[in-house]
Amino acid sequence: MTSWNRALKRWPTWVALVLVVVSFLAVGATRASGPSTPVERAEELEKRVACPTCSGESVYESRATASENIKDRIRLLVDEGQLTDDEIIAQLEVAYTARVLLVPKASGFDALVWVLPVAALVCALAGLGVTFRRWKREAAVDVDPTDDDRELVASALRSESEAPPEERDP
Amino acid sequence: MRGRRLAPFIAVAVALVIAGLFVILAGSKPSEDSAETNLMGKPAPTATGTLMDGASFDLSRRKGDWVVLNFFQSSCIPCQQEHPELQKFVAAQQAQPDGARFYTIAWADDRNAVESFFAKQGGGWPVVLDTKGSIAVAFGVSKVPETWIIDPEGNVRFRTIAEVTADFLGSQLERLREGGGS
Numbered sequence: 001m002t003s004w005n006r007a008l009k010r011w012p013t014w015v016a017l018v019l020v021v022v023s024f025l026a027v028g029a030t031r032a033s034g035p036s037t038p039v040e041r042a043e044e045l046e047k048r049v050a051c052p053t054c055s056g057e058s059v060y061e062s063r064a065t066a067s068e069n070i071k072d073r074i075r076l077l078v079d080e081g082q083l084t085d086d087e088i089i090a091q092l093e094v095a096y097t098a099r100v101l102l103v104p105k106a107s108g109f110d111a112l113v114w115v116l117p118v119a120a121l122v123c124a125l126a127g128l129g130v131t132f133r134r135w136k137r138e139a140a141v142d143v144d145p146t147d148d149d150r151e152l153v154a155s156a157l158r159s160e161s162e163a164p165p166e167e168r169d170p
Numbered sequence: 171m172r173g174r175r176l177a178p179f180i181a182v183a184v185a186l187v188i189a190g191l192f193v194i195l196a197g198s199k200p201s202e203d204s205a206e207t208n209l210m211g212k213p214a215p216t217a218t219g220t221l222m223d224g225a226s227f228d229l230s231r232r233k234g235d236w237v238v239l240n241f242f243q244s245s246c247i248p249c250q251q252e253h254p255e256l257q258k259f260v261a262a263q264q265a266q267p268d269g270a271r272f273y274t275i276a277w278a279d280d281r282n283a284v285e286s287f288f289a290k291q292g293g294g295w296p297v298v299l300d301t302k303g304s305i306a307v308a309f310g311v312s313k314v315p316e317t318w319i320i321d322p323e324g325n326v327r328f329r330t331i332a333e334v335t336a337d338f339l340g341s342q343l344e345r346l347r348e349g350g351g352s
Contacts, residue, residue, distance in 0.1 A: 094310075096310040
């Protein structure tokens with residue numbers, strides 16, 4: 001066994017390795033990932049707002065006049081620095097209605113977008129559970145005869161063996 | 171057996187959902203009434219700009235009058251088509267002592283193009299140059315033509331996203347003046 005292998009097998013090495021991994025995970029999980037400049041903040045907001053005249057495009061990607069106007073508005077509000085991101089989005093929503101939101105809200109009627117798939121998944125899983133249980137029960141009936149079944153077969157065999165020879169099946 | 175007992179309840183639940191959707195759709199307002207906007211019945215957003223003659227425009231200072239805003243672009247065909255109707259409407263309003271104030275909001279358009287259009291087609295009402303689209307964004311306008319009616323208290327009362335006629339606009343304004351809802 002080499003000295004390198006021996007070192008690997010000592011517990012302090014493993015403890016050190018675990019500490020390094022935990023440190024990296026902690027730093028990665030707590031590191032601020034938001035925008036660091038007003039331009040980045042404006043771009044993040046532009047990616048959350050749908051182009052009102054295009055299909056499935058954000059104003060960040062779109063070059064339509066309405067999108068350019070909205071981008072100007074977002075940049076102005078970001079530069080003023082008085083509103084939070086959600087307040088800026090809410091201001092645009094007042095003017096353009098909820099169609100301007102690329103990600104639907106989790107409240108009111110829009111919440112159905114989030115609730116219905118989860119409800120459908122729960123119903124589907126429940127349905128599968130019920131079906132599998134029924135199949136299992138039916139399979140158990142097919143494979144394992146009950147005591148009544150055994151008794152029925154045994155009595156049939158007994159009555160056949162006790163019957164006179166001429167009444168038996170050939 | 172159990173499934174057979176559940177079936178009527180599931181059928182009733184599905185029927186209720188369908189009935190609910192039917193009620194919602196049947197109860198929704200027809201589009202020819204007023205276009206959807208979260209601003210309906212609320213104070214009109216801040217709208218400031220420069221008029222084509224160089225004077226300043228501030229919508230909040232027009233309280234006390236009915237105000238009609240028509241969002242426009244000189245290159246937009248429906249805007250060109252409705253222009254004669256707007257001229258008729260403005261003439262009718264100017265003939266009344268308390269007629270509505272009419273403003274064109276030239277959205278993201280070139281000043282020379284707007285001037286040239288009005289010089290050729292006529293229309294002596296004030297034109298606000300919304301070159302950067304700040305008024306359009308405040309009202310949520312993304313296509314033209316659009317026409318909005320603001321009441322004397324400064325609240326939004328009507329929006330239409332279509333070409334209008336003088337009769338249609340006049341009748342909508344009259345209905346609102348008489349206390350009709352949006």
